[in-house]
Amino acid sequence: MNIRIGKISQWISPNFSFCLICNTTWKFVKNKSLNYEEYSGHFALCEKCYDDCSIDEKIYYYTQADYIKENKNFENYIIESILTDSGL
Numbered sequence: 001m002n003i004r005i006g007k008i009s010q011w012i013s014p015n016f017s018f019c020l021i022c023n024t025t026w027k028f029v030k031n032k033s034l035n036y037e038e039y040s041g042h043f044a045l046c047e048k049c050y051d052d053c054s055i056d057e058k059i060y061y062y063t064q065a066d067y068i069k070e071n072k073n074f075e076n077y078i079i080e081s082i083l084t085d086s087g088l
Contacts, residue, residue: 001028004048019046020061024084034062034081042068042078058082 032050033041037041040069
């Protein structure tokens with residue numbers, strides 16, 4: 001399934017994380033992961049919202065987590081990943 005249904009998805013699947021834009025849980029949409037290790041990634045948005053966002057919006061949403069804000073090197077890596085993924 002890959003359908004954005006919004007906050008109702010959080011009532012249907014309360015133990016799932018969700019996209020920070022459309023509020024749909026990962027049970028219903030595929031997340032857009034920015035990998036920082038082979039099997040580890042950071043995902044703040046679903047693929048559809050990621051594709052709809054500007055680069056500035058992507059950077060904003062992907063750098064909001066406290067564990068990223070606390071580590072400038074990690075924050076810079078995430079920003080670089082977004083820019084690379086956007087073809088810049």
